[in-house]
Amino acid sequence: MKSIWLHIKKTEYTCDKCGSPLYQHKLNDSVLTCMECGRKRLDDKDKQLEYRGGELAEKQGTYDALMKRSIVTDQTIRKANFDNYKTDEQETAENKEKAKQIATEYLKGNVFNSFLQGKQGTGKSHLAMSILKEINENSYPYKQCVFIDFPSLMIEVADWKNTNNFSQTDAVKLMSEADYLVIDDLGAETNDASKAKEYIYKTLQAVMQNRQNKSTIFTSNVSSAVIGQVYGERLTSRVLRGVAGHSIIFKDATDKRRIGIGF
Numbered sequence: 001m002k003s004i005w006l007h008i009k010k011t012e013y014t015c016d017k018c019g020s021p022l023y024q025h026k027l028n029d030s031v032l033t034c035m036e037c038g039r040k041r042l043d044d045k046d047k048q049l050e051y052r053g054g055e056l057a058e059k060q061g062t063y064d065a066l067m068k069r070s071i072v073t074d075q076t077i078r079k080a081n082f083d084n085y086k087t088d089e090q091e092t093a094e095n096k097e098k099a100k101q102i103a104t105e106y107l108k109g110n111v112f113n114s115f116l117q118g119k120q121g122t123g124k125s126h127l128a129m130s131i132l133k134e135i136n137e138n139s140y141p142y143k144q145c146v147f148i149d150f151p152s153l154m155i156e157v158a159d160w161k162n163t164n165n166f167s168q169t170d171a172v173k174l175m176s177e178a179d180y181l182v183i184d185d186l187g188a189e190t191n192d193a194s195k196a197k198e199y200i201y202k203t204l205q206a207v208m209q210n211r212q213n214k215s216t217i218f219t220s221n222v223s224s225a226v227i228g229q230v231y232g233e234r235l236t237s238r239v240l241r242g243v244a245g246h247s248i249i250f251k252d253a254t255d256k257r258r259i260g261i262g263f
């Protein structure tokens with residue numbers, strides 16, 4: 001293959017941008033080219049492609065965190081988003097809009113906890129996952145989101161001798177490192193409104209200590225008063241930090257899992 005230098009020749013002219021010599025093609029001497037600027041454009045293009053490749057990898061990392069690091073018992077929740085959330089009553093329609101507003105505030109960088117409360121089957125977990133996916137899709141810089149079925153994780157922690165399960169240290173690390181975290185079904189890890197077991201209390205206490213400058217989304221079937229009874233006022237205060245104005249309550253919505261059963 002003949003060298004390109006056999007087809008071009010150096011001229012007495014210089015580039016206005018960099019001062020390097022200009023070259024012209026022997027078959028078309030009306031066009032002057034700066035080889036130095038040409039190389040720079042190629043270098044810049046390579047860097048841009050490398051940067052975009054790195055960004056795509058980082059973006060994929062946020063999807064992987066939500067899908068692979070989350071602990072989700074009800075696998076239908078993994079597919080949850082705002083588009084497929086059913087608004088059968090006025091309350092569910094209003095709560096969907098509240099959840100979207102919370103996601104918007106998180107995307108603006110505001111730091112606060114939010115709380116979705118109501119009886120089972122009303123769509124709390126669905127909306128919580130939807131908020132995470134909205135952040136996943138639209139945040140920049142990219143943020144890692146994790147959804148945790150808290151009672152299920154605590155069952156694993158209780159059986160820490162099983163090497164396949166999370167230890168308490170693993171659980172605290174997982175929940176502390178996420179940029180945005182859903183703690184789903186808080187309060188269901190206890191059988192009644194008695195005090196939480198010590199290992200559960202210490203796990204949640206450590207997580208909330210580590211997340212003082214991060215936002216956490218809670219869902220629960222029980223009221224804040226019961227949470228206070230189970231976890232004590234000091235820890236409950238951390239759970240409810242910033243929740244005023246960012247709570248979503250289901251009072252009238254029906255259990256969607258019972259619709260169509262017929263009995």
